[in-house]
Amino acid sequence: MAAPVLPGPVLVMGAGSIGCYLGGCLQAAGVPVNFVGRPRVLGDLRQHGLTLTDLDGGRAVLPPQTLDLNETPPAGAAPALVLLCVKSSATAEAAQALDVALPAGTLVVSMQNGLSNAEVARANAPGLRVLPGMVPFNVAELAPGCFHRGTTGALAVQDDPLLAGWLNVFAAAGLPLTRQEDLRPIQWGKLLLNLNNPVSALSGLPLRAQLLERDYRRCTAGLIEEALAVLQAAGIKPARVTAVGPQRLPGLLRLPTPIFRLLAARMLRIDAQARSSMADDLARGRQTEIDALCGEVLRLARTQRVAAPLNSRMVDLVQAWPSNPQPLSGPRMRAALSGR
Numbered sequence: 001m002a003a004p005v006l007p008g009p010v011l012v013m014g015a016g017s018i019g020c021y022l023g024g025c026l027q028a029a030g031v032p033v034n035f036v037g038r039p040r041v042l043g044d045l046r047q048h049g050l051t052l053t054d055l056d057g058g059r060a061v062l063p064p065q066t067l068d069l070n071e072t073p074p075a076g077a078a079p080a081l082v083l084l085c086v087k088s089s090a091t092a093e094a095a096q097a098l099d100v101a102l103p104a105g106t107l108v109v110s111m112q113n114g115l116s117n118a119e120v121a122r123a124n125a126p127g128l129r130v131l132p133g134m135v136p137f138n139v140a141e142l143a144p145g146c147f148h149r150g151t152t153g154a155l156a157v158q159d160d161p162l163l164a165g166w167l168n169v170f171a172a173a174g175l176p177l178t179r180q181e182d183l184r185p186i187q188w189g190k191l192l193l194n195l196n197n198p199v200s201a202l203s204g205l206p207l208r209a210q211l212l213e214r215d216y217r218r219c220t221a222g223l224i225e226e227a228l229a230v231l232q233a234a235g236i237k238p239a240r241v242t243a244v245g246p247q248r249l250p251g252l253l254r255l256p257t258p259i260f261r262l263l264a265a266r267m268l269r270i271d272a273q274a275r276s277s278m279a280d281d282l283a284r285g286r287q288t289e290i291d292a293l294c295g296e297v298l299r300l301a302r303t304q305r306v307a308a309p310l311n312s313r314m315v316d317l318v319q320a321w322p323s324n325p326q327p328l329s330g331p332r333m334r335a336a337l338s339g340r
Contacts, residue, residue: 004168004169004171004172005165005168006030006031006032006080006169007080007081007165007166007169008032008078008079008080008081009031009032009033009034009078009079009080010023010026010031010032010033010034010079010080010081010082010083011033011034011036011073011077011079011081011082011083011102012033012034012035012036012037012082012083012085013036013073013082013083013084013085013086013094013097013098013108014036014037014083014084014085014086014087014090014094015035015036015037015038015041015042015045015069015085016037016038016041016085016086016087016141016277017139017140017141017147017277017280018085018111018135018139018277019035019037019083019085019086019111020035020037020041020045020050020052020139020141020147021052021139021147021149022083022085022111022135022175023035023083024050024052024060024062024147025052025060025173025174025175026169026170026173026175027050027062027066027067028052028060028062028173029169029172029173029174031169031173032068033068034068034069034070034074034077034079035067035068035069035070036070036071036072036073037069037071038071039071042069042070042071044144044145045064045067045069045145046064046067046069047064047144047145048064048143048144048145048146049061049062049063049064049066049067049145050062050067050145050147051145051146051147052147052148052149053142053146053147053148053149054148054149054150055148055149055150055151055152055269055270055271055274058174072097072101073097073098073100073101073102074101075101077101077102078102078103078106079102079106080107081107081108081109081166082098082102082106082107082108082109082128083108083109083111084098084108084109084110084111084112084117084121084130085111085112086112087112087281087286087287087289088112088113088114088116088117088289088291088292089287089289089291091110091112091117091120091121091124092120092121092123092124093124094121095108095120095121095122095123095124095125095128095130096124096125098125098128099124099125099126099127099128102127102128104127104128105127105128105129106128106129107128107129107131107160107162107163108121108125108128108129108130108131109130109131109132109133109157110130110131110132110133111133111134111135111155112133112292113190113191113194113289113292113293114187114191114289114292114293114296115184115187115188115191115292115296116292116296117132117292118130118131118132118158129160129162131157131158131160131163132157132158132183132184132187133155133156133157133158133183134155134156134157134183134186134187134190134241135153135155136151136152136153136154136155136156136190136241137149137150137151137152137153138150138151138207138270138274138275138276138277139277140273140274140275140277140280141280142273148271148273148274150207150270150271150273150274150275151207151269151270151274152269153241154176154177154178155170155175155176155177155178156177156178156179156180156183156186157177157178157179157180157183158179158180158181158182158183159179159180159181160179163177163179167179184236185236185237185238185239186239186241188231188236188238188239189238189239189240189241189246190241191227191238191293191296191297192224192227192228192238192246192249193241193242193249194293195220195223195224195227195293195294195297195311195314196210196211196220196223196276197276197277197278197289197293198276198278198288198290198293198294198314198317198318199216199219199220199223199314199333200216200275200276200278200279201276201278201279201281201282201288201318202282202317202318202321202327202328202333203216203327203328203330203333204279204327204328205275205327206272206273206274206275207270207274207275207276208268208270208271208272208274209272211264211267211268211270212257212260212261212268213257213330214254214256214257214260214330215329215330215331215333215334216330216333217253217254217260218253218254218330218334219330219333219334219337220253221249221250221251221253221254222250222310222337223294223297223310223311223314223337224246224249224250224253225250226297226308226309226310226311227297227308227311228246228247228250229306230297230300230301230304230306230308231300233301233304233306234300234303234304236300242266242267243266243267244264244267252264252267277289278290278318282318282321282325285322288318290314290315290318290319291315294311294312294314294315294318295315297311298311298312298315309339310337313336313337313339314337317333317336317337
């Protein structure tokens, strides 16, 4: 089979776990990639190169000298595609930098958590064509320059004619890309799953180990159930992004662990190394994306004049972590969320 025709180079704005994984897969498939990131990550990449692994046994190694690394978008850059992968809190600043550096009309796909990043980027980069996207899988930084995909799923993006030339490119890189007429239901479906991120982060456990403890699953079930009530009040129907539909998730999570293991086998197709990016943020003292997860639920709840106390308390727990960075046991977390 002939190699896909490349529309042009890619710029990754935000060389963190997701940015390094997506950009690394594309470069390993022959796409010229420029990585823009923080000094810490860029220093690791300059010293160690970029190693990508996944739960299926895949492995790709990009030596340091093959990587194009910058702390800001380089002057004169003209990428055919930008993958916006910064943390949600950095979206406005990153978009402004891209708007100044890149030609008008450059295609930008937001591969970020939450729902509002594409809108924020458009407001701060009016000269660029910004589309919302969704990354379904988990990527963890296991060592300097080493990024591991621990779960599965296909990327999704709001449909646009400019995407047509990229479909075969992403497929060849092992990153199947699905186009959606309306991405918002999928974004909400993904956000419901991501409500487990703070639970996992505060547990101090890898993702799979956390999901195998019923008390933690009950915490996640409560957050999801509350979010579903808010969505129903707003007339929003989230899409199913896993084998289990959103409405069934809370009941499944609350089952005894032996039954959960049997019924959630596909959900548990996670290797032992996977963990949430929020856990990495807490460990490194960085700002988390709790506002782009539970915070989105709270903002929608306020517009509907309904309460969301569990999501509110989870925001408080994550924000309080720096003052007492101790993992919470399942029973302690349940008590904290219930207000006891």
